[in-house]
Amino acid sequence: MAAAPGVGWAAVCEKFRTARTLSAVESRKDPETEPYRSKYSARALLQEVKQLLSAAEEGGEARLLAVRRAVLEYELGVNHTDTEELSAGEEHLQRCTQLLEPHRLSPDCVSLYIQAQNNLGILWSERDEIKTAQTYLESAEALYNQYMKEDGNPPLDPSEHFMAEEEKLTDQERSKRFEKAYTHTLYYLAQVYQHLEMIEKAAQYCHTTLKRQLEYCGYYPVDWALNAATLSQYYLSKQCFMESRHCLAAASVIFSQAGQVPSAEDNETEQDQQDLRQRKAEIARCWIKYCLNLLQSARKLLEDNIGELDPDRQSELKAQRRKEEDEKEEGRKKAVLFGTSDICDSVLAMEEKVSSVYPLDFQEAREIFLVGQNYVQEAKEFFQVDGYVTDHIEIVQDHSALFKVLAFFEEDYERRCKMHKRRIDMLEPIYADLNPQYYLLISRQLQFELADTYYEMMDLKVAIGNRLEELDSHTIKKINSLAQLAIKYYELFLDSLRNPDKVFPEELEEDVLRPAMVAKFHIARLYGKLITSDSKKQLENMQTSLEYYTFLVDYCEKYPDAVRAVETELELSKEMVGLLPTRMERLRAKLCPFI
Amino acid sequence: YSFSVEGDAIKVYVRVRPPSEGTVLPDGDQGLCLSVLSSNTIRLHSKPEPKIFTFDYVANMETTQESVFSSVAKNIVESCMNGYNGTIFAYGQTGSGKTFTMMGPSDSDNFTHSLRGVIPRSFEYLFFLIEREKEKAGGGKSFLCKCSFIEIYNEQIFDLLDSASAGLFLREHIKKGVFVDGAVEQVLSSAAEAYQVLTTGWRNRRVASTSMNRESSRSHAVFTITVESMEKNDEIVNIRSSLLNLVDLAGSERQKDTHTEGLRLKEAGNINRSLSCLGQVITALVDVGNGKQRHICYRDSKLTFLLRDSLGGNAKTCIIANVHPGSRCFGETLSTLNFAQRAKLIKNKAVVNEDTQGNVS
Numbered sequence: 001m002a003a004a005p006g007v008g009w010a011a012v013c014e015k016f017r018t019a020r021t022l023s024a025v026e027s028r029k030d031p032e033t034e035p036y037r038s039k040y041s042a043r044a045l046l047q048e049v050k051q052l053l054s055a056a057e058e059g060g061e062a063r064l065l066a067v068r069r070a071v072l073e074y075e076l077g078v079n080h081t082d083t084e085e086l087s088a089g090e091e092h093l094q095r096c097t098q099l100l101e102p103h104r105l106s107p108d109c110v111s112l113y114i115q116a117q118n119n120l121g122i123l124w125s126e127r128d129e130i131k132t133a134q135t136y137l138e139s140a141e142a143l144y145n146q147y148m149k150e151d152g153n154p155p156l157d158p159s160e161h162f163m164a165e166e167e168k169l170t171d172q173e174r175s176k177r178f179e180k181a182y183t184h185t186l187y188y189l190a191q192v193y194q195h196l197e198m199i200e201k202a203a204q205y206c207h208t209t210l211k212r213q214l215e216y217c218g219y220y221p222v223d224w225a226l227n228a229a230t231l232s233q234y235y236l237s238k239q240c241f242m243e244s245r246h247c248l249a250a251a252s253v254i255f256s257q258a259g260q261v262p263s264a265e266d267n268e269t270e271q272d273q274q275d276l277r278q279r280k281a282e283i284a285r286c287w288i289k290y291c292l293n294l295l296q297s298a299r300k301l302l303e304d305n306i307g308e309l310d311p312d313r314q315s316e317l318k319a320q321r322r323k324e325e326d327e328k329e330e331g332r333k334k335a336v337l338f339g340t341s342d343i344c345d346s347v348l349a350m351e352e353k354v355s356s357v358y359p360l361d362f363q364e365a366r367e368i369f370l371v372g373q374n375y376v377q378e379a380k381e382f383f384q385v386d387g388y389v390t391d392h393i394e395i396v397q398d399h400s401a402l403f404k405v406l407a408f409f410e411e412d413y414e415r416r417c418k419m420h421k422r423r424i425d426m427l428e429p430i431y432a433d434l435n436p437q438y439y440l441l442i443s444r445q446l447q448f449e450l451a452d453t454y455y456e457m458m459d460l461k462v463a464i465g466n467r468l469e470e471l472d473s474h475t476i477k478k479i480n481s482l483a484q485l486a487i488k489y490y491e492l493f494l495d496s497l498r499n500p501d502k503v504f505p506e507e508l509e510e511d512v513l514r515p516a517m518v519a520k521f522h523i524a525r526l527y528g529k530l531i532t533s534d535s536k537k538q539l540e541n542m543q544t545s546l547e548y549y550t551f552l553v554d555y556c557e558k559y560p561d562a563v564r565a566v567e568t569e570l571e572l573s574k575e576m577v578g579l580l581p582t583r584m585e586r587l588r589a590k591l592c593p594f595i
Numbered sequence: 596y597s598f599s600v601e602g603d604a605i606k607v608y609v610r611v612r613p614p615s616e617g618t619v620l621p622d623g624d625q626g627l628c629l630s631v632l633s634s635n636t637i638r639l640h641s642k643p644e645p646k647i648f649t650f651d652y653v654a655n656m657e658t659t660q661e662s663v664f665s666s667v668a669k670n671i672v673e674s675c676m677n678g679y680n681g682t683i684f685a686y687g688q689t690g691s692g693k694t695f696t697m698m699g700p701s702d703s704d705n706f707t708h709s710l711r712g713v714i715p716r717s718f719e720y721l722f723f724l725i726e727r728e729k730e731k732a733g734g735g736k737s738f739l740c741k742c743s744f745i746e747i748y749n750e751q752i753f754d755l756l757d758s759a760s761a762g763l764f765l766r767e768h769i770k771k772g773v774f775v776d777g778a779v780e781q782v783l784s785s786a787a788e789a790y791q792v793l794t795t796g797w798r799n800r801r802v803a804s805t806s807m808n809r810e811s812s813r814s815h816a817v818f819t820i821t822v823e824s825m826e827k828n829d830e831i832v833n834i835r836s837s838l839l840n841l842v843d844l845a846g847s848e849r850q851k852d853t854h855t856e857g858l859r860l861k862e863a864g865n866i867n868r869s870l871s872c873l874g875q876v877i878t879a880l881v882d883v884g885n886g887k888q889r890h891i892c893y894r895d896s897k898l899t900f901l902l903r904d905s906l907g908g909n910a911k912t913c914i915i916a917n918v919h920p921g922s923r924c925f926g927e928t929l930s931t932l933n934f935a936q937r938a939k940l941i942k943n944k945a946v947v948n949e950d951t952q953g954n955v956s
Contacts, residue, residue: 230881286892387776
C-alpha cells in the first residue's frame with residue numbers, strides 16, 4: 001500500500017478520523033449560537049488532509065489517489081451542505097462523482113458513488129427541484145442493482161480509504177453499511193415519488209424500505225410497527241386486504257419485541273410506558289379499521305338495490321371463491337413479505353387469526369366482527385373517555401359501525417334489531433355528556449348516527465309487524481316511539497346548523513348539505529310512518545310530512561347545485577309533493593263528509 | 596372600517612413592518628420587495644410578473660398599534676363577551692414584527708405605553724366591556740376571568756406561569772374540551788393584573804431561552820383567558836363561558852420541518868437505525884386515499900391539537916401575518932403570504948356557548 005511520503009500515513013488517517021468524529025458526534029453538542037462550530041473545524045481538517053494528499057501526488061498510484069481524493073470531496077460536499085452552503089457542496093459532490101466515474105462499478109468505489117448520488121439528490125430537493133433530485137436517486141438505485149448483478153461482493157465502506165490495514169472492516173460490516181446506504185436511496189425515492197404524487201410507487205418504496213430495515217436490523221421496533229400499521233391503512237384505501245393484513249400482522253409482531261427489549265436508556269420513565277401503551281392502542285385501531293373495511297366491502301358486494309343481502313349474488317361469490325382458492329398460493333407469492341424466517345413465521349401465525357377474503361355469510365362476518373370487537377376493547381383500555389374524548393368516541397363509533405355491518409348479514413329481524421339497540425346503548429350516553437361547544441362536529445355525527453339507527457330499528461319493527469296478521473298495540477307503540485326518537489335526533493342535528501339567532505341557514509354549507517337534506521327527507525318519511533287511529537292527528541302528520549318534502553323540492557329549485565347531492569331523495573320528494581295533497585283531501589273528506 | 600360579519604372564514608390580516616432602523620435603503624423603494632396598494636391588497640415584486648395578494652386587511656408601515664387593534668382584535672373580544680371562543684394568531688418570520696404587534700416594544704413593561712400591542716389592548720377592552728356589562732345588569736351578572744400561559748417547544752408543553760414545572764400533557768374533557776393538564780390557572784380581576792401575569796410569563800420564556808438553550812422564536816406561546824359569566828334572572832341562572840387565545844407562533848422559518856414546507860426530502864443522515872420520518876411519507880399517502888375508514892397513527896402537532904377548535908372549528912379566528920418588506924426577505928415573505936392565502940380557505944363555524952343545563956337551579 002502506497003503511503004503518503006513526508007507526513008506519516010497514520011497521521012493523515014488520524015486527521016480524517018477526527019474530522020468525521022467532529023462532524024458526526026461533536027457537532028451535536030454545539031451551542032445554538034454557533035451551531036456549526038464542529039462542522040467548520042471538521043472542514044478545516046479535511047482541507048488539510050486534501051493538501052497533504054496533493055503533496056503526495058508524485059510517486060503515488062493515480063487510481064488510488066483519485067479515489068482518496070473523491071472520499072475527501074464527498075466529505076467536504078456533505079460538510080458544506082450541512083452548513084447551508086449548497087453551491088459549494090454541489091461542487092464538491094460533483095467533483096467526487098467525476099473522480100469516481102470510471103471506477104464506479106468497482107468494489108472500492110460503488111458505495112461512495114451511491115452515497116454521493118444520495119447527497120446530490122438531497123441537495124437538489126433543498127432547492128425545490130425534485131425532478132433533478134429524482135434523476136440522481138434513480139441512477140443510484142440503478143447502480144446498486146447493476147453492481148449486485150455483476151459483482152455482489154461486499155464493497156469497501158468509504159471510511160476505509162483512510163484506515164490502516166489492520167482496522168479494515170469485516171465483510172459482514174461492509175455489507176451492512178452498503179445495504180444501509182441503498183436503503184437510504186430507497187427512502188429518499190419514496191419521498192421523491194410522494195412529492196411527485198406518484199402515490200403507488202411511493203407506497204411501494206415505503207414498503208421496500210420497511211422490509212429492508214427488518215432484514216438489516218436497522219429499526220426501532222415501535223417506529224417500525226407504527227410505520228407498518230400506517231402503511232396498512234394505505235392498502236385499505238386501495239382495498240388490498242391481503243397486503244393490509246400482512247402489514248398489520250407484522251406491526252403487531254414487531255411491536256411485541258419493543259416490550260421485551262429494554263430501551264436504550266434503561267431507566268424507563270412513566271412517560272415512556274404511557275407512550276408504549278398508546279402505540280399499542282393505535283395499532284389496535286388500525287386493526288379495527290381493517291375488520292370494518294373488510295366487512296363493509298363485503299357488504300357492498302353482496303347487497304341488492306335496497307341494501308339487503310342478495311342470495312343469488314351470495315352463491316355466485318361463494319362459487320367464485322372455491323375456484324380462486326386453488327390459485328390462492330400464487331397470489332400469496334406476489335406480495336412483498338416482511339422479515340426473515342422466524343419473524344415471518346410469527347407474522348404468518350398472526351395473519352391466520354383473521355381472514356383477508358370477503359366474508360360471504362353471517363358466520364364468516366361474525367368471525368371478523370369478533371376480532372374487530374376485541375381490538376375495540378384493547379384500544380379503549382388506553383383511549384378512555386377521561387382524557388381522550390375524541391379518540392374514545394371515534395373508537396365507539398367504529399364499534400357501532402361494526403355492529404351495523406354485522407347486522408346486514410343477520411337474517412333474523414329481531415336479532416338484527418337487538419344489534420342496533422346495542423349501538424344506541426353505546427352512543428346515547430356519550431352524546432348526552434358531550435359538550436357541542438367544543439365537539440360540534442362529533443356531536444353532529446352522533447346525532448345523525450343515533451337518528452339513523454332509530455330509523456333503521458323502526459323499519460325493522462315495521463317489517464316484523466307486517467308479518468303479523470294484525471298489528472298489536474305493543475308493536476304500534478314501539479314503532480311510534482322509535483320513529484319519534486329518530487325524528488328527535490334528526491331535529492337536533494338540523495338545529496345544530498342554526499346560527500346564534502336560531503335561524504336556519506338560507507344556503508347550506510357544502511359539508512352539511514347532504515346530511516341536512518337527508519335528515520329533512522327522513523323526517524318527512526317518519527311523519528308518514530307514524531301510526532295513529534286519530535284521523536285529525538294523521539292529517540297533521542301528513543301536513544308536516546308535506547312541509548319537509550316541500551323543503552327539499554324548493555331548496556333544489558333555488559340552488560340547482562344541490563340536486564346532485566340528493567338525486568334519489570329529490571325524485572321521491574317531488575312525487576310525494578304531488579301525491580300528498582290529494583291523499584289529504586280524501587282524508588279530510590272522510591273526516592267531515594258533509595262539507 | 597367596518598368589520599365584516601358574514602361568513603365564518605378565518606380573517607387574515609397582513610402587517611408590513613418598517614425596515615429595520617439603520618438599514619440605509621438605496622434610492623426610493625429599490626430595497627423593498629413589496630408595496631401596499633390599498634387597505635386590502637399588497638403587491639409582491641416577484642419576477643418576472645409581480646404578484647397581487649388580497650386579504651381582509653393590509654396594514655402598511657404607518658399603521659398605528661391602535662388601528663391594528665381595532666381592525667383585528669376588537670371584534671373578537673366583543674364576540675368573546677357574547678359567548679364565542681376567539682383566537683388571534685401572529686405568524687411570520689423572526690424579525691417580522693410579531694412581538695411588536697402582539698406585545699409592543701420589547702423591554703417596556705409599561706402597560707400604558709403608547710406603542711403597546713394587541714394583547715394589552717385586548718385586556719383593556721375586555722375588562723372595559725366586563726365593567727360595562729356589570730353596570731348594565733346592576734348586580735344581576737357576575738364574571739370570572741382566569742388565564743393560563745403555556746409554551747410549546749419541540750412538541751413539549753411548558754407552563755410559563757410555573758417555571759418549575761416539567762413537560763405537561765394535553766388532555767380532553769367531555770365537557771370542557773382540550774386542556775393542558777396541570778397548567779396553572781390564575782384568576783384575573785383587572786387588565787393591569789392580566790398584563791402583569793403576561794409579562795411575568797413572557798420573562799420566563801426568555802429566561803428559559805438562555806438557561807435551557809432554547810431560543811424563543813423556536814417555541815409557540817399560547818396565552819388563554821377564560822371568561823365565565825353568570826346571569827341571574829328570577830330563578831333562571833344562565834352561564835356562559837368562552838375562551839380567548841392569543842398565540843405567538845414560532846418564527847415561520849423554523850417550521851421547515853413540519854408539513855408547511857414544500858418539497859424538501861427528509862434526511863436520514865445521522866439517524867442510525869430509524870427512519871422515523873418514513874411515517875410522515877406514509878401518512879401523506881394515506882391522506883390522499885379516498886376511503887374514509889382509516890386510522891393514521893401519527894397525531895397532529897401539539898399546537899394544532901390544542902387549538903383544534905380555532906382551526907376550522909367552533910370559534911372566531913384571525914391571523915395576523917407579519918412581513919418584513921426588505922428584499923432580502925423576499926423568500927420568507929412570499930411563503931408567509933402564501934400561508935396567509937391558504938389560511939383564508941379555512942372556514943370556522945361559530946356557535947354561541949350557552950349552557951342550558953345551568954337553567955335548572
